[in-house]
Amino acid sequence: MSSSATLAPSGNSDVIDLYDTVIRFAGNSQDGIQTIGGLLAKLAGRSSREVVTYMTIPSTISGGPSIFQVHLGSGEVLSAGDESDFLIAFYQHSYDNHINSLKKGGVCIYDSDHVDSPNLDNKDIIHVGIPMTSTTVEAMGGSARDRGKNIFVLGLVASLFKLNKEKLVTLIERQFGRKSEDILRNAMVAFDTGYAYPIGDVMTVGYNLKKGSDDRDDRITTDGNSALTLGLLAGGVRYGAGYPITPWSPVMEMLRTELPKFGGLFVQCEDELAAVSMALGFSYAGHIAITGSSGPGLSLKMEALSYATMAELPLVVINVQRGGPSTGLPTSVEQSDLMQAIYGSHGDCPRIVLAPKNVEDCFYIGREACQLAKEYSCPVFVLSDQAISSRIEAFQAPDLSDVVEPELDLSPRPESFKPYPLDSATRHAPPGSPMEGGKYPVVTGLEHDEWGHPSGSPELHAKMNARRREKIKALGDKLPLPEIYGDTNGEVLLIGWGSTWGPIREATTRLRDHHGLSVGCLHLRHINPMPNGMETIFEKFDRIVCIEMNDEGLYGFGQLATLLRARYADPKIQSICKTDGLTFKVSEIVSGIHPAAFAS
Numbered sequence: 001m002s003s004s005a006t007l008a009p010s011g012n013s014d015v016i017d018l019y020d021t022v023i024r025f026a027g028n029s030q031d032g033i034q035t036i037g038g039l040l041a042k043l044a045g046r047s048s049r050e051v052v053t054y055m056t057i058p059s060t061i062s063g064g065p066s067i068f069q070v071h072l073g074s075g076e077v078l079s080a081g082d083e084s085d086f087l088i089a090f091y092q093h094s095y096d097n098h099i100n101s102l103k104k105g106g107v108c109i110y111d112s113d114h115v116d117s118p119n120l121d122n123k124d125i126i127h128v129g130i131p132m133t134s135t136t137v138e139a140m141g142g143s144a145r146d147r148g149k150n151i152f153v154l155g156l157v158a159s160l161f162k163l164n165k166e167k168l169v170t171l172i173e174r175q176f177g178r179k180s181e182d183i184l185r186n187a188m189v190a191f192d193t194g195y196a197y198p199i200g201d202v203m204t205v206g207y208n209l210k211k212g213s214d215d216r217d218d219r220i221t222t223d224g225n226s227a228l229t230l231g232l233l234a235g236g237v238r239y240g241a242g243y244p245i246t247p248w249s250p251v252m253e254m255l256r257t258e259l260p261k262f263g264g265l266f267v268q269c270e271d272e273l274a275a276v277s278m279a280l281g282f283s284y285a286g287h288i289a290i291t292g293s294s295g296p297g298l299s300l301k302m303e304a305l306s307y308a309t310m311a312e313l314p315l316v317v318i319n320v321q322r323g324g325p326s327t328g329l330p331t332s333v334e335q336s337d338l339m340q341a342i343y344g345s346h347g348d349c350p351r352i353v354l355a356p357k358n359v360e361d362c363f364y365i366g367r368e369a370c371q372l373a374k375e376y377s378c379p380v381f382v383l384s385d386q387a388i389s390s391r392i393e394a395f396q397a398p399d400l401s402d403v404v405e406p407e408l409d410l411s412p413r414p415e416s417f418k419p420y421p422l423d424s425a426t427r428h429a430p431p432g433s434p435m436e437g438g439k440y441p442v443v444t445g446l447e448h449d450e451w452g453h454p455s456g457s458p459e460l461h462a463k464m465n466a467r468r469r470e471k472i473k474a475l476g477d478k479l480p481l482p483e484i485y486g487d488t489n490g491e492v493l494l495i496g497w498g499s500t501w502g503p504i505r506e507a508t509t510r511l512r513d514h515h516g517l518s519v520g521c522l523h524l525r526h527i528n529p530m531p532n533g534m535e536t537i538f539e540k541f542d543r544i545v546c547i548e549m550n551d552e553g554l555y556g557f558g559q560l561a562t563l564l565r566a567r568y569a570d571p572k573i574q575s576i577c578k579t580d581g582l583t584f585k586v587s588e589i590v591s592g593i594h595p596a597a598f599a600s
Helices: 033-045 092-101 132-139 149-160 165-176 181-196 224-235 249-262 272-284 295-311 338-343 359-376 386-390 458-478 498-513 559-568 586-593
Strands: 015-018 020-028 050-056 065-073 084-089 102-111 126-130 206-209 219-223 239-242 265-268 289-293 315-321 352-354 379-385 392-396 490-497 519-524 526-528 541-548 573-577
Touching: 020 033, 020 092, 020 149, 033 050, 033 065, 033 149, 033 165, 033 219, 033 392, 050 386, 065 092, 084 092, 092 102, 132 149, 132 181, 149 165, 149 181, 165 181, 219 224, 224 249, 224 315, 224 359, 224 379, 224 386, 239 249, 239 272, 249 265, 249 289, 265 272, 272 289, 272 295, 272 315, 289 295, 295 315, 295 338, 295 379, 315 359, 315 386, 338 352, 338 379, 338 526, 338 559, 352 359, 359 379, 359 392, 359 458, 379 386, 379 498, 386 498, 490 498, 490 559, 490 586, 498 519, 498 541, 498 586, 541 559, 541 586, 559 573, 573 586
Parallel strands: 015 206, 020 084, 084 102, 102 126, 239 265, 239 289, 289 315, 315 379, 352 379, 490 519, 490 541, 541 573
Antiparallel strands: 020 065, 050 065, 050 392, 219 392, 352 526
16 A cells, blocks of 8 residues: 555455554554554564554653654665554544554544544545454453554554564564563453454454565564674674663663673763763773763764874774754654764864664674774764664664674884874774883873874874874775666766665656656765765756755865765755655655756
8 A cells, every 4th residue: 555565356355465564553652652653663574574663652751642653665775655544543642643644545543541532534545443442441351551552553463454463462572571471461461352342343454464575584573772782792892881871871771881891981971071081091992992872972982082083093883863953853854964973173184974764774884883983993983863773673683793892902013013004094002011121101192103102293293193094094995886776877867865765766767658758766875975976976967966864064065075076076966855864755855856846
């Protein structure tokens, strides 16, 4: 029923086979809709299906309206879906705010205990009222509590779509079994009640959500923050420090739990300044260290990160971006920290900046960030964002044969040892390393000579600035050109970075197949430095359009477009920007490129 769905009647005319569907749960953040959405996503990974999820949560501690959208498919799924095929509305405000998210012919299943005025005159929507709250309370023994309503709904959905009940029960047991026996028992009562509910009495058709074709046993299902954390562990991170802030905190919490298992340590500090400084201490001691935050916290870290550039210390810096400026939109998505990551310190501070394209890539980008920090001895920024951090996807388990087991290099350094040689790479000697010449190098935020000794020489400062710059530029020569998806020449080239990857690819397909345009797209994972030679791609297209979740600024261009125009001085480079705190819909990209397709 979604835009890419293929519907076909099965042998039973009352059952419709679904190969692709979008389900939106709408309620309050306290209702546990994130829990049941996550369980459905995990089931998809165990049922050979593709899945992409999307959620919104309130930024207030008291909670409020929230949604969790699950896009399930037997084939490739690239986005959470522009419109939903099924809406599960818990309250009147859930119904009122999200009924327009349903596409024509969609199904709204609402809690008739709380939704008093559904628009039954709307013949474009199939309305199904079910007393979710009272049925749950009755099943739980009349406790007058509806805490199990989400699990009742999960059972209802499992029955409606003929999902694998046994696998779903196993997931429920894992989710609630570690809490207490009573909680698990109540969850199973609620689930079984929902699964046994006679939904056939109120719906004229049933649905069979088809199993996907990817039946490999090594598939995993997880969110972006977890995948990124595992990538950091695989890359050799064993030490780090941070301070909690949404939506970075889950990375910090997972590192606090996992690093001690590998003999490491993660410290939650009293503030952001202490966190980055402690991480730099770990780095100075010879380790690949990590710190991280979101936009406001990264602003506080910038002075110390400038020190990291001058001292040339390897440090991985995670920024899970959210809406700004200031406290901004703590639980919404934005890509407005790109310039901050590249330029956000005093003085000239060349850094490496990476951005994962999806949840699977979070693992690989985390591992690559560790390798680059060590090889180039500099801060390496990873720009994730709120959407990709909380999104759940299913993908093949990564190859762990090349997991890095870090070793502290305390071997003796020769008398000629220089940590900052003008003609070769930076190589620090951790404290405790024997120095055959008896002279120990210095690490300082002052400009310095090749041994690290402070120097005010104008000539040396110019040489050291060039040295720090050129080693980062050298990485651009090694990076391969991004793969082009779609047409390799023609009318429009779409460019994106970060979590816009899926919607851009889907928009490229739609523009080519449905609107007859010659369109290609490329996605940048390496943003600073960028791969060299992209001008050879640009010259083959009439228009170059950057798709970004940030503002067009004073001069009409998003942050990536501004960087590309500065580098290539190409007036063909334009922007499609948005700052509503929501991810890009495929239709927004298509209409931005081809407005005539949406003209009334």
